[in-house]
Amino acid sequence: xxxxxxxxxxxLDHYKRxxxxxxxxxxxxxxxxxxxxxxxxxxxxLLIKNEVVTSITWDGVGxxxxxxxxxxxxxxxxxxxxxxxxxxxxxxxxxxxxKGAFSGDESVLEDAIAFAGVSKYPxxxxxxxxxxxxxxxxxxxxxxxxx
Amino acid sequence: MTLDPSVIRKDxxxxxxxxxxxxKLVYLDSGAxxxxxxxxxxxxxDFYRNHNAAAHRGAHQLxxxxxxxxxxxxxxxxxxxxxxxxxxVFTKSSTEALNLLAYSIGNASAGNLFHLQxxxxxxxxxxxxxxxxxxxxxxxKRTGAVLKWFEVNDSGRLDLSNIESVxxxxxxxxxxxxxxxxxxTIVPLAEIAKRTHEVGAFFILDxxxxxPHMPVNVKALDIDFLVFSGHKTVGPTGIGVLWGRAxxxxxxxxxxxxxxxxxxxxxxxxxxxxxxxxxEAGVPNMAQIVGLGAALNYLSEIGMENIHQHExxxxxxxxxxxxxxxxxxxxxxxxxxxxxxxxxFTLGQIHPHDLGQYLDSAGIAVRTGHHCAWPLTRKMGVPxxxxxxxxxxxxxxxxDALVAATLDAQKYFA
Ligand SMILES: Cc1ncc(COP(=O)(O)O)c(C=O)c1O
Numbered sequence: 001x002x003x004x005x006x007x008x009x010x011x012l013d014h015y016k017r018x019x020x021x022x023x024x025x026x027x028x029x030x031x032x033x034x035x036x037x038x039x040x041x042x043x044x045x046l047l048i049k050n051e052v053v054t055s056i057t058w059d060g061v062g063x064x065x066x067x068x069x070x071x072x073x074x075x076x077x078x079x080x081x082x083x084x085x086x087x088x089x090x091x092x093x094x095x096x097x098x099k100g101a102f103s104g105d106e107s108v109l110e111d112a113i114a115f116a117g118v119s120k121y122p123x124x125x126x127x128x129x130x131x132x133x134x135x136x137x138x139x140x141x142x143x144x145x146x147x
Numbered sequence: 148m149t150l151d152p153s154v155i156r157k158d159x160x161x162x163x164x165x166x167x168x169x170x171k172l173v174y175l176d177s178g179a180x181x182x183x184x185x186x187x188x189x190x191x192x193d194f195y196r197n198h199n200a201a202a203h204r205g206a207h208q209l210x211x212x213x214x215x216x217x218x219x220x221x222x223x224x225x226x227x228x229x230x231x232x233x234x235x236v237f238t239k240s241s242t243e244a245l246n247l248l249a250y251s252i253g254n255a256s257a258g259n260l261f262h263l264q265x266x267x268x269x270x271x272x273x274x275x276x277x278x279x280x281x282x283x284x285x286x287x288k289r290t291g292a293v294l295k296w297f298e299v300n301d302s303g304r305l306d307l308s309n310i311e312s313v314x315x316x317x318x319x320x321x322x323x324x325x326x327x328x329x330x331x332t333i334v335p336l337a338e339i340a341k342r343t344h345e346v347g348a349f350f351i352l353d354x355x356x357x358x359p360h361m362p363v364n365v366k367a368l369d370i371d372f373l374v375f376s377g378h379k380t381v382g383p384t385g386i387g388v389l390w391g392r393a394x395x396x397x398x399x400x401x402x403x404x405x406x407x408x409x410x411x412x413x414x415x416x417x418x419x420x421x422x423x424x425x426x427e428a429g430v431p432n433m434a435q436i437v438g439l440g441a442a443l444n445y446l447s448e449i450g451m452e453n454i455h456q457h458e459x460x461x462x463x464x465x466x467x468x469x470x471x472x473x474x475x476x477x478x479x480x481x482x483x484x485x486x487x488x489x490x491x492f493t494l495g496q497i498h499p500h501d502l503g504q505y506l507d508s509a510g511i512a513v514r515t516g517h518h519c520a521w522p523l524t525r526k527m528g529v530p531x532x533x534x535x536x537x538x539x540x541x542x543x544x545x546x547d548a549l550v551a552a553t554l555d556a557q558k559y560f561a
Contacts, residue, residue, distance in 0.1 A: 006504065041530075
């Protein structure tokens with residue numbers, strides 16, 4: 001079924017068993033992002049040590065796409081250098097904005113490649129990007145706080 | 148006369164197309180916008196093809212015809228609502244009509260009937276669409292007036308038990324929805340309008356979700372202003388209506404300034420044309436006005452009471468069928484007593500956005516989210532809902548499709 005391209009197994013798994021969904025008390029930056037068109041919300045706490053993404057924790061409400069996306073993001077980015085994390089971030093954003101023309105680089109995106117199908121559903125792209133935009137915002141703030 | 152949706156659907160060309168690889172279109176999103184019959188599409192395009200010119204300007208035949216076309220549409224709207232011709236103001240939408248009221252009232256200087264000062268009160272409710280909340284909330288901020296509201300109870304009705312303390316001698320404006328676009332609740336107006344006038348305040352009715360679905364007569368309602376949008380009444384986008392009592396429109400200062408709304412102009416001053424022209428600055432949305440006239444004629448031909456009865460029966464069918472689904476919870480009244488055909492619900496842990504996507508894959512169009520009534524969804528204790536909203540072209544087969552696909556979605560996301 002066409003819909004299975006959107007709701008990949010990994011996405012539904014992360015939705016049902018979200019990773020790092022408990023806000024840590026130690027962080028450099030804390031952000032709250034909402035998707036005003038559907039009401040999805042997340043809080044995200046980020047800790048960066050020695051240029052390495054040390055902890056990303058979050059809490060939120062929303063659809064499977066928005067919630068799985070942030071869960072997969074945490075799995076993928078924790079332990080990466082901030083430069084690597086940004087590269088992955090850029091790759092993900094490009095994939096989402098590709099209208100299906102770009103299939104994404106699986107070696108970079110790992111499980112996040114599962115969102116490739118989302119780029120064909122314009123109304124859902126914002127859902128998939130919610131956590132990624134929150135991460136970017138938090139990392140900019142965290143680095144500003146460090147300097 | 149009962150209405151036959153399968154015959155009515157033939158008037159709406161959109162039902163000839165299919166959705167997501169050949170599926171029948173099941174359109175359950177008329178609360179957001181209605182579909183358009185050929186009669187309206189043709190009237191709008193006929194204006195562009197045969198009569199286009201700037202109405203109320205120009206000394207040529209086309210200008211005369213354009214003026215005639217929009218002024219006949221004004222008569223149609225006036226008759227449809229039971230108001231006088233000069234009481235009908237064309238706006239681009241109900242959002243604009245409500246902002247027109249809020250800004251015009253904000254422009255009223257000391258001595259004007261509508262002048263607001265710090266301590267005056269504006270009353271809304273928790274079930275307002277953002278379009279009938281934010282203009283008043285912001286007007287209160289600009290003028291120092293106090294915003295108050297009626298609360299919504301668990302069954303989705305307005306709590307009027309404290310009406311005397313919500314609407315007081317300090318109240319200047321009461322702005323309420325006639326029918327909630329989320330809950331379907333129809334608000335009992337008589338009691339509220341009576342109290343409003345007792346304290347000398349003005350009653351503004353957001354009739355976006357009532358005018359398309361049931362007979363609404365402004366003279367029978369004891370209200371002062373009413374707004375609705377053309378695109379929800381099988382009419383075009385880009386056209387809305389403000390009705391106001393003639394003497395009140397005369398006192399209300401204008402909101403938008405420019406061409407066509409003046410009486411005289413010098414370099415330093417201007418005076419205003421009488422209502423409704425005072426509120427219609429610029430070349431109006433003429434083709435859309437003509438289309439709206441056609442839409443209301445189309446609805447009148449079928450009969451608003453017939454449409455209303457059809458929707459009550461179908462709403463009952465929908466409520467009964469949906470409530471048989473395990474874990475499905477209706478957000479709003481569960482009986483058809485003072486209830487329209489907007490039906491919101493939640494489905495266990497399945498997020499509305501996911502359910503909506505699943506339904507879409509089956510050709511079923513619903514709305515998901517907070518439906519531009521964020522304070523209300525928050526109050527009802529849900530982050531979002533799925534909403535099916537019905538109209539004259541829907542029938543039981545649409546509801547059966549909704550129910551079947553909802554059951555399938557439960558398996559898919561289990
Ligand atoms: C109750 C209610 N009020 C106001 C509006 C705003 O109407 P429009 O967007 O046509 O201006 C809507 C439309 O969604 C509505 O349902």
